[in-house]
Amino acid sequence: MSSKTKRFTITAALPYTNGPVHIGHLSGVYVPADIYSRFQRIQGNDVAFVCGSDEHGVPITLKAKKEGITPQQVVDKYHAIIKKSFEDFGITFDNYSRTSAKIHHDTASEFFKKLYEDGKFIEEVTEQLYDEEANQFLADRFVVGTCPKCGNEESYGDQCENCGTSHNATDLINPKSAISGNVPTLKETKHWFLPLDQYEPWLKEWILEGHEKDWKGNVYGQCKSWINDGLRPRAVTRDLDWGIPVPVEGAEGKVLYVWFDAPIGYISATKEWAEREGKDWEPYWKDQDTKMLHFIGKDNIVFHCIIFPSMLKAEGSYILPDNVPANEFLNLEGNKISTSKNWAVWLHEYLEEFPNQQDVLRYVLTANAPESKDNDFTWSDFQARNNNELVAIFGNFINRVVVLTNKYYDGIVPSPSNLSEVDEATLAELKLYPSVIENSIERYRFREAQANLMKVARLGNKYLADEEPWKTVKTDEERTKTVMYVSLQIASALAVLSEPFLPFTTDKLRNILNYSTLENAPQWNEVSTKETLLPAGHTIGKAELLFSKIEDKQITAQLEKLEQSKKANEAANRVVDAQKDTCTFDDFTKLDMRVGTIIEASTMTKTKKLMKLKVDTGIDVRTIVSGIAESFTAEEVVGKKVTVLVNLAPRALRGVDSEGMILMTETPEGKLVFVNPDEDGVSNGMTIN
Numbered sequence: 114m115s116s117k118t119k120r121f122t123i124t125a126a127l128p129y130t131n132g133p134v135h136i137g138h139l140s141g142v143y144v145p146a147d148i149y150s151r152f153q154r155i156q157g158n159d160v161a162f163v164c165g166s167d168e169h170g171v172p173i174t175l176k177a178k179k180e181g182i183t184p185q186q187v188v189d190k191y192h193a194i195i196k197k198s199f200e201d202f203g204i205t206f207d208n209y210s211r212t213s214a215k216i217h218h219d220t221a222s223e224f225f226k227k228l229y230e231d232g233k234f235i236e237e238v239t240e241q242l243y244d245e246e247a248n249q250f251l252a253d254r255f256v257v258g259t260c261p262k263c264g265n266e267e268s269y270g271d272q273c274e275n276c277g278t279s280h281n282a283t284d285l286i287n288p289k290s291a292i293s294g295n296v297p298t299l300k301e302t303k304h305w306f307l308p309l310d311q312y313e314p315w316l317k318e319w320i321l322e323g324h325e326k327d328w329k330g331n332v333y334g335q336c337k338s339w340i341n342d343g344l345r346p347r348a349v350t351r352d353l354d355w356g357i358p359v360p361v362e363g364a365e366g367k368v369l370y371v372w373f374d375a376p377i378g379y380i381s382a383t384k385e386w387a388e389r390e391g392k393d394w395e396p397y398w399k400d401q402d403t404k405m406l407h408f409i410g411k412d413n414i415v416f417h418c419i420i421f422p423s424m425l426k427a428e429g430s431y432i433l434p435d436n437v438p439a440n441e442f443l444n445l446e447g448n449k450i451s452t453s454k455n456w457a458v459w460l461h462e463y464l465e466e467f468p469n470q471q472d473v474l475r476y477v478l479t480a481n482a483p484e485s486k487d488n489d490f491t492w493s494d495f496q497a498r499n500n501n502e503l504v505a506i507f508g509n510f511i512n513r514v515v516v517l518t519n520k521y522y523d524g525i526v527p528s529p530s531n532l533s534e535v536d537e538a539t540l541a542e543l544k545l546y547p548s549v550i551e552n553s554i555e556r557y558r559f560r561e562a563q564a565n566l567m568k569v570a571r572l573g574n575k576y577l578a579d580e581e582p583w584k585t586v587k588t589d590e591e592r593t594k595t596v597m598y599v600s601l602q603i604a605s606a607l608a609v610l611s612e613p614f615l616p617f618t619t620d621k622l623r624n625i626l627n628y629s630t631l632e633n634a635p636q637w638n639e640v641s642t643k644e645t646l647l648p649a650g651h652t653i654g655k656a657e658l659l660f661s662k663i664e665d666k667q668i669t670a671q672l673e674k675l676e677q678s679k680k681a682n683e684a685a686n687r688v689v690d691a692q693k694d695t696c697t698f699d700d701f702t703k704l705d706m707r708v709g710t711i712i713e714a715s716t717m718t719k720t721k722k723l724m725k726l727k728v729d730t731g732i733d734v735r736t737i738v739s740g741i742a743e744s745f746t747a748e749e750v751v752g753k754k755v756t757v758l759v760n761l762a763p764r765a766l767r768g769v770d771s772e773g774m775i776l777m778t779e780t781p782e783g784k785l786v787f788v789n790p791d792e793d794g795v796s797n798g799m800t801i802n
């Protein structure tokens with residue numbers, strides 16, 4: 114490394130491999146991490162940007178059980194899908210690894226052994242929850258119960274998704290096994306604990322005193338609340354058969370807790386990359402000059418700010434993160450994104466429906482990133498940002514510049530004459546943006562950074578609209594050349610400054626501007642320092658649309674898809690009544706059910722629910738009072754064939770004697786439906802048996 118080069122180790126949360134990745138992941142973690150990594154590489158810095166699939170832990174074994182396949186099959190399937198989604202969206206990991214890789218098993222094992230040998234763990238036999246029927250200890254997601262902190266009745270054994278609290282399974286109130294539904298018993302088992310309480314004074318000093326100013330408010334606040342609540346020893350092993358075996362004697366049938374092994378995955382991913390590149394991995398994790406950053410979502414703050422740093426501190430030879438710029442959550446159309454409820458925009462599906470429009474999603478997710486609070490992704494905002502910003506400003510400016518240059522000068526950049534005051538001011542403003550954008554990126558304010566990039570496009574668009582070269586071309590050749598020259602400098606600046614945010618567009622734009630034939634294509638800082646970014650005499654290529662309009666029907670289709678998910682969820686969550694006690698055949702034959710026809714219907718006073726019906730039962734015409742008035746009008750039901758229980762004891766309803774009952778069922782939305790023998794050839798009085 115030269116003296117000016119800085120070394121960065123940038124990690125992005127390991128996606129959990131029990132499903133594909135969606136826009137929430139991209140927005141919260143991977144796009145900001147990618148913008149940051151791309152930016153540091155552009156600056157000539159030495160970057161290791163690593164990630165990988167998190168393939169251990171209970172949810173994967175639960176999913177495998179449910180689908181009747183092995184955990185390895187589950188992770189193989191989703192690892193492939195996730196890896197491809199990241200590649201497709203231009204996330205520039207230097208290495209995307211996986212925690213089932215041998216290098217990771219070895220690395221995590223060694224890490225545990227070192228801490229074990231140095232006496233950093235407490236070894237303790239404790240009582241843990243046990244499912245007698247499944248013959249299994251219940252940790253983490255194997256157990257569901259009431260959160261001791263917020264009262265959420267569906268908290269998991271390791272973490273409450275409602276309040277974010279991380280706890281031990283035995284802390285849950287009214288625990289139930291997720292495997293059998295049984296109430297667990299307590300059984301003794303030996304585990305190794307990391308005594309987090311011993312790290313409290315150090316964490317106070319390192320985070321509460323050391324990072325009050327430079328860590329994001331949401332991150333610092335969570336850490337503070339954690340530390341002030343008091344930390345307790347955390348078990349780092351589990352009774353489970355899926356994971357990394359605990360590498361000490363007497364630990365048969367136990368594996369490392371997934372949250373112990375997963376963050377070590379960042380180290381293994383770096384090692385794997387270094388081996389491949391012929392580099393030394395250690396400086397990236399052990400040199401004090403390295404700046405280490407963890408990009409994560411808010412649900413992972415405790416693991417990345419408290420537990421993993423305590424592990425690194427216990428090991429002794431590692432550096433600590435410089436910052437953990439965690440984001441809040443992105444919601445979708447007002448509801449929490451949910452994998453199990455299929456309330457999400459899946460990246461692989463997005464690409465099928467919006468081919469080659471990765472940058473549009475990257476742009477919208479950054480413009481709307483949940484940097485300081487939860488935010489909402491809506492399809493109408495997606496459409497508006499594409500059509501009104503990317504198409505109407507960025508795309509429109511570039512298109513006009515390229516089309517006019519081709520039209521007036523055969524694609525050759527013209528020489529400028531005297532610059533006007535407006536030209537000077539415009540070029541001077543342009544020079545400010547590299548450092549303005551850099552400043553936002555270095556403070557992890559990616560929304561602000563991208564908004565500043567758009568200001569460059571707005572600057573160009575306004576300049577062109579004000580100077581109107583399509584008018585001056587008829588009257589003032591020299592002025593037109595100057596205006597086109599200035600416009601081309603702005604277009605060229607966009608081709609440089611867009612790179613961290615809109616990588617696919619950047620490639621297209623550089624191609625249009627023929628960057629490959631430029632002897633000295635401008636670099637980031639040169640946008641500020643260089644007199645000329647695109648020299649007179651350089652030939653650019655033909656116009657090509659950078660963005661295209663998104664039509665209403667595309668948005669409607671997406672909203673309909675979500676509506677389908679909602680309906681499917683409602684159907685799946687419908688509570689089905691339990692079967693009643695058995696009745697004998699004799700009991701059943703006591704019921705006399707006949708086919709009948711409603712021949713008259715009238716509403717009743719003082720009741721919204723009841724309707725008075727005259728029914729031809731084939732035996733007689735009788736009055737039946739039925740609770741259908743909220744689901745049907747009187748006109749709708751006259752003439753309907755229905756099923757009638759005719760020997761139900763008569764009873765008075767609102768003063769009217771009702772002689773029988775019409776059989777009905779009810780939809781989840783509460784609408785009544787006739788159980789209906791409404792078929793040709795079925796006549797009144799026929800017996801149903």
Ligand SMILES: [Zn+2]
Pocket residue numbers: 260261262263264265268273274275276277278
């Ligand atoms: Zn809770």
